[in-house]
Amino acid sequence: MRWWDIDPVLELEKDLFPDDAWSRGMFWSELAHSRGPEATRRYVVAVEGERLVGYAGLAAAGDLGDVQTIAVTRDQWGTGLGARLLTELLRAATAFECAEVMLECRVDNVRAQKLYERFGFEAIGFRRGYYQPGNVDALVMRLNTASDGGPAADPTSVQGTQGTEING
Template identity: 80%
Template sequence: MRWWDIDPVLELERDLFPEDAWSRGMFWSELAHARGTTATRRYLVALAGGRLVGYAGLATAGDQADIQTIAVARDHWGTGLGSTLLTELLSAASEFECVEVMLECRVDNVRAQKLYERHGFAPIGFRRGYYQPGNVDALVMRLTTESDGGIAAGPASVQGTEIDG
């Protein structure tokens, strides 16, 4: 993701997460930490036919990573794009030498929970009222390092979609 991606990202963000959409400033702040030799973030966009159809972000601190966001345009649901974006973030976590990846997911977002479970994430708790202003609880999930030394990841390809980090 680059600064010129922020406007189309915001359009998708507002469509998918109308109650708790990130602001322009939040994305700018995350991107500021995604470049250079001291980068602690990885943000990606997915393009299909020149149109932004998905994005995802990961933050790291020491040996722990946190999935910040994953979003896929409604007309691309069920195509495997969410899985591809998640796989790319898990690869980034390995590059950052993280031994565990955490995330929060709305308790009412069963589609996302199933995606994370397919990739080896397990529920470990809840954050009450995490998503505001709707006061929706978050399910906290965690993925730990596999025995071969890397973060577990599933398949990573969707035909006709370009992932750009």
């Protein structure tokens, strides 16, 4: 992701997460930490032709990675694009030498939970009332990457996303 991606990212962010969408400043702040030798973030976008169809981000601190966000346009749901984005984040976690990767997911987002479980994430707890408004709980999930030498994903197994390019 680059600064010129922020406007289309914000459009998708507001469409998918209208009640708790990130601000322009939040994305600028994350991108400020994604370049150079001291980088602690990795943000990627997925484009199809000229159209942004997804984005994702990871933050690293010490040996802990945290999936900050994954978003895919509604017309791309079920195509494997979310899995490709997650694969890129797990590659970044390996490059950052993260022993564990954490994430939060709405308890009512079963589709996302199944994606994370396919990659080896396990539920470890809840954050009560994490998502507002609505007071929706978050399911906290963890992937231990240290025990198996890296992410559980095989990026070659993702199908159905031909023509979609993932860019960092």
